[in-house]
Amino acid sequence: MRELDIPDQELSALADETLNLAKNYWSRLDERAAYPATSGEETARLFSRAWAETGRGRGILADFQQIADHSRPSGARFFGYVVGSGEPVGALGEWLAAVLNQNVTSWRSAPAATTIERTVVGWLADAVGCPGFIGSLCGGGSAANLMALTMAREAKLPANETGASPCMMYASEQAHMSIPKAIALLGIGRQNLRLIPVDEGFRMRTDALKAAIAEDHRAGRTPIAIVATLGTVATGAIDPLREIADVARMEALWLHVDGAYGALAALAVPDQFQGLASADSLSLDAHKWLYQPIDCGCLLHRDAAIAREAFSNSGDYVRILNQNPEEAFAFFEESMELSRRFRALKLWMSLQYHGRRTFREAIARDLRHAQMLAEAIAAQPELELLAPVTLSVVCFRHRTKDNEAILRRLVARGRVYLSNATLKGQFALRACFVNHRTTAEDVRTIVDEVIAAATELNR
Ligand SMILES: Cc1ncc(COP(=O)(O)O)c(C=O)c1O
Missing domain, CATH: 3.90.1150.10 (Aspartate Aminotransferase, domain 1)
Structure with missing residues (x-):
C-alpha cells in the first residue's frame, strides 16, 4: 500500500463514525449552551499539541466532542453578529464537495461544478430581483465587496496597467468595515472614502451624499463609486436605493449594493428591495440569510467585460483554447481567485432539497x-x-x-x-x-x- 492509502474497511468505518458524530451533534444541539464556557488558556491547552510523528488513526475522532464543546454552536439561541445557522443539507453538500475535490477555476478544470455554480448564481440573482445578473461565489461579503470595488475602479478609472490615480468613493457612516478595508487594499486610501451621515433611521442621507460629491467636484477630486447598504450590520437599515441610484446615474458613478446581510430578504419582502436591479454590482451572503454553512458569499454584477478588465491576468499555462462559450468559461478571468472550492454544491443541494x-x-x-x-x-x-x-x-x-x-x-x-x-x-x-x-x-x-x-x- 502507498503511504496515504486507507483500507476500504477502515475508510468505511471512519466515514460512518464521522457521519454519526455529525448526526449526534445536530440532534442534541438544543442541549448546548448558547456560547461555550471556555477561555483562551483552555483552548490553547487542549488544541495546541504538536503534530506527532506517528498517526493516531481513528482516534482523531475522539477529539470532536472536545472541539464541539469549545465551539460556538449553531443553536437556536445564538443571536450575535450576522451568523447563519448552518443548514444540515448544505453541510452534507460541503462534505460531498470536498470528496469530489474539484478545483472550480474554469469549466475545463471542473465541468459540472462550473455549470452548477453559474446556475446557482443565477438562482440568487433571480431571488433578489436581478435576473440576468452574473457573478461568482466567494468566501463572504468582504471578498465580494472587495471584488465589486475593484470592478468599480477598473470601470471608472482603470488602474491595473498604470497604477491607481486618486479617486473618491461614498458609503454611509453605517457601512460595514469591509468597505473601508477594501478601499485600503485597493490603494485608494481610507481617507478617500466619504462616510455620509445617516438619518434617524440610520439610512444614508442622499442630500448629504449629493453635497459631498459636489464638494469633491469643486475641489477637483474624482468621484467614482457609491456603496449603498441594504441591511446595515448594526441596525438592519436599508439605504434609500432609488434616490441613491438616481445620484449614481446623474453623476455616472458605479453603484455597488452591499446586501451581504440584507439582500436575500428580498425573497420574503421584495417591496423593501425595489430597484436592486439598478445596481452595477451586489454582494450577498448565502451563509447569512440562506442559512448555509460558512463560507458562501456571492458577487453579482451585470457586465462580464468589466469583470474581465478587473480580474483577467491569464498566464500562458492556463490559457483556454476552447471556442465553445460554456467550455471556455473561466472563473479566474472574472473573479479574484484561481484555485476555488466547489461552494455551489451545498447551495445546489440545500436550495433544491427544501425548495424556494x-x-x-x-x-x-x-x-x-x-x-x-x-x-x-x-x-x-x-x-x-x-x-x-x-x-x-x-x-x-x-x-x-x-x-x-x-x-x-x-x-x-x-x-x-x-x-x-x-x-x-x-x-x-x-x-x-x-x-x-x-x-x-x-x-x-x-x-x-x-x-x-x-x-x-x-x-
Ligand atoms: C452589511 C455587511 N457587509 C459585509 C459583511 C461581511 O461579510 P462576511 O463576514 O461574509 O465577509 C457583513 C457581515 O456581517 C455585513 O453585515
Missing part, C-alpha cells in the same frame, strides 16, 4: 421574530429600543443599568447570546435573527434573560 418556498418562509419567520422581540421590549418598562426594526436586527438597552456589564453577564449565563453595537454613542444590546432553528419560545427568552442578567448585577 421553505426559504421564503424561514426568512419571513426571522422577520416576525424581530418584530416579536421589539414588541416585548416595548412592553418592558426597564428596556428601550434604540433603532427602528427594519429587517431582523433589534438594538435596545436597559434604561438604568450598565449595558456592557449586562451583556457580559448574559453571555456567561449561557442561555442566549447577543452581541452589541454603538448607536449615536450609546452601547446597544443587539439581537439578529438569521436562524432557521429559532422558535417563538427562544425569542421570549431574550427579554427574560436580559432582565435576569440586569438583576444579577445588583447582587
Whole structure:
C-alpha cells in the first residue's frame, strides 16, 4: 500500500463514525449552551499539541466532542453578529464537495461544478430581483465587496496597467468595515472614502451624499463609486436605493449594493428591495440569510467585460483554447481567485432539497421574530429600543443599568447570546435573527434573560 492509502474497511468505518458524530451533534444541539464556557488558556491547552510523528488513526475522532464543546454552536439561541445557522443539507453538500475535490477555476478544470455554480448564481440573482445578473461565489461579503470595488475602479478609472490615480468613493457612516478595508487594499486610501451621515433611521442621507460629491467636484477630486447598504450590520437599515441610484446615474458613478446581510430578504419582502436591479454590482451572503454553512458569499454584477478588465491576468499555462462559450468559461478571468472550492454544491443541494418556498418562509419567520422581540421590549418598562426594526436586527438597552456589564453577564449565563453595537454613542444590546432553528419560545427568552442578567448585577 502507498503511504496515504486507507483500507476500504477502515475508510468505511471512519466515514460512518464521522457521519454519526455529525448526526449526534445536530440532534442534541438544543442541549448546548448558547456560547461555550471556555477561555483562551483552555483552548490553547487542549488544541495546541504538536503534530506527532506517528498517526493516531481513528482516534482523531475522539477529539470532536472536545472541539464541539469549545465551539460556538449553531443553536437556536445564538443571536450575535450576522451568523447563519448552518443548514444540515448544505453541510452534507460541503462534505460531498470536498470528496469530489474539484478545483472550480474554469469549466475545463471542473465541468459540472462550473455549470452548477453559474446556475446557482443565477438562482440568487433571480431571488433578489436581478435576473440576468452574473457573478461568482466567494468566501463572504468582504471578498465580494472587495471584488465589486475593484470592478468599480477598473470601470471608472482603470488602474491595473498604470497604477491607481486618486479617486473618491461614498458609503454611509453605517457601512460595514469591509468597505473601508477594501478601499485600503485597493490603494485608494481610507481617507478617500466619504462616510455620509445617516438619518434617524440610520439610512444614508442622499442630500448629504449629493453635497459631498459636489464638494469633491469643486475641489477637483474624482468621484467614482457609491456603496449603498441594504441591511446595515448594526441596525438592519436599508439605504434609500432609488434616490441613491438616481445620484449614481446623474453623476455616472458605479453603484455597488452591499446586501451581504440584507439582500436575500428580498425573497420574503421584495417591496423593501425595489430597484436592486439598478445596481452595477451586489454582494450577498448565502451563509447569512440562506442559512448555509460558512463560507458562501456571492458577487453579482451585470457586465462580464468589466469583470474581465478587473480580474483577467491569464498566464500562458492556463490559457483556454476552447471556442465553445460554456467550455471556455473561466472563473479566474472574472473573479479574484484561481484555485476555488466547489461552494455551489451545498447551495445546489440545500436550495433544491427544501425548495424556494421553505426559504421564503424561514426568512419571513426571522422577520416576525424581530418584530416579536421589539414588541416585548416595548412592553418592558426597564428596556428601550434604540433603532427602528427594519429587517431582523433589534438594538435596545436597559434604561438604568450598565449595558456592557449586562451583556457580559448574559453571555456567561449561557442561555442566549447577543452581541452589541454603538448607536449615536450609546452601547446597544443587539439581537439578529438569521436562524432557521429559532422558535417563538427562544425569542421570549431574550427579554427574560436580559432582565435576569440586569438583576444579577445588583447582587
Ligand atoms: C452589511 C455587511 N457587509 C459585509 C459583511 C461581511 O461579510 P462576511 O463576514 O461574509 O465577509 C457583513 C457581515 O456581517 C455585513 O453585515
